[in-house]
Amino acid sequence: MAGPVPMAEVWRGEILESVHYGHAVVCDSSGQIVQAWGDPDAVILPRSSCKMIQALPLVESGAADAFGLEQEHLALACASHQAAAIHTDIVRRWLSDLDLIDSDLICGPQVPRDAVAENAMIRAKDAPCRYHNNCSGKHAGFLTVTKHLKVSSDYVDLTHPVQLAVREAFEDVTGMQSPGFGIDGCSAPNFATTIHGFARAMAHFARARDDGPARNRAAARLVQAMLAYPELVAGEGTACTELMRAMGGRVAVKSGAEGVYVAILPDQKLGIALKIRDGASRGSECAIAAILVDLGALDANDAVASRWMDVKQINLAGLETGILRPAVGFPR
């Protein structure tokens, strides 16, 4: 069992100040490992990086079509959004179209990550609602399936039909039994898998086309929705949105809490999954950008690539004090 490898380094002047170690796998459409760093069998919780898997039942079950969902809704079902107006307007309308209200969402309230929305809330002395939760699109998706199946509203229960369907889809696309689960920040179960299993799942999404079995078609529709609306999947100024735009809508990427990141490359039929062992987002953003550059999917000379991969450390007085960059030898 290989240990995690250095993926990102933080330099301050000539001093190596901090290092992020991690595991990563690039998987092809047959499920085989093309490249690996660290331990492909390391068990991880995929956190929000698996939202496109959690959205499979929404499309596969026919719920999305029955309720007339558009690509924007599907992009938000896969999103960790910033709760900017472009996100919350859609989620609120979606809930209203389902004849549901904010408290039907089981996720807790969350202060918007979008600075404009947060400042407006502070000025109005308002408290956040559940639709501000970064996972509210995923939960609106769960509620849509719940309505469609006409089942009880406790849709985050491990034995609820929605979560049983999520788990079945999750184990199918990862190609393995899930070895456990955790309760996520939004209270939904988050099923564990290995880095290899998770990369295999992303390769499933990468090879999915508009024909074939329902699960393939559902996967293809979700990827198309993410690619069509990168600003709905995360938000302005985020790594997800900026990286997807920089790759011209040809590669979908998704962050997860605690240093998880995935990428879906339909052109190359490749899937990528990575986890920074210490859970740092700055490490996972750097590492996914470095792998995407290495695979030729992201142009190393693009300003967005350097913004996330070779991150100038600027202090409060505006001085450049160091850099965060891929570790020596990573990705190759």
Place this chain on the structure above:
Amino acid sequence: MAGPVPMAEVWRGEILESVHYGHAVVCDSSGQIVQAWGDPDAVILPRSSCKMIQALPLVESGAADAFGLEQEHLALACASHQAAAIHTDIVRRWLSDLDLIDSDLICGPQVPRDAVAENAMIRAKDAPCRYHNNCSGKHAGFLTVTKHLKVSSDYVDLTHPVQLAVREAFEDVTGMQSPGFGIDGCSAPNFATTIHGFARAMAHFARARDDGPARNRAAARLVQAMLAYPELVAGEGTACTELMRAMGGRVAVKSGAEGVYVAILPDQKLGIALKIRDGASRGSECAIAAILVDLGALDANDAVASRWMDVKQINLAGLETGILRPAVGFPR
């Protein structure tokens, strides 16, 4: 050379989700290692954890007495404050007493970490000033020395008398030549040392008494100021302030950016320094609390100990989803 060791683990349900590795040394008053984890010779930038060293020239030079500084000022010179009113009121008066204005501080402006102060600023649509910078007390101290020595105002320059004095004191108390430096978040030079050197410096502060050489007396006064005003060294709700209060004013602790933490134990004449390699504060807070419990300085049953050492992970809906706790086998 030993690698860093696991110090803190983040569990979600039954899954080990993230791990923080680090180096730490406990040093006695003769400068010898009492206990070590990882590599005592690992080079680190001490960041804000060395502010009490950077404040030595302020006291030693006679500047503090010449300008009538009180314990509150000395505590703030050693502080990474939250920019609550209790902090900024003193810094603003201090500047005014020096016949100086905000722009004489070379640190950049920073949005207050104190939520009340931050929200008030957002509501008033105000921009932060330099006195809001968490390092403004340290900079007011540098300015006091600059005034006292009647030297130029570019006090963060590496060759400025203030920084030459800081470096001389730093190398003296760490017991070694500094192998380099970085520019800190506040634009001051931050001198590198080893974990052992930094723990030795903290042991210097721990054994310092009110008599003896000027440097000893200065160190003793700074420790007394930190212990007398734990709320000025950081702020309400922070690990530094809470841990110092929980230890009844008998142990001084100080955080630093990028996962650094130190402790000064006058009763035991011990100094502690630690660095989480990935730079995570949650890791360094857990690790310093665990070592302090192990040394008998902090009561494991105190609510503050568990708040920082066995940190329940509560999600946005208020559910307990996991725990952050010392790694198995750490500290022993």
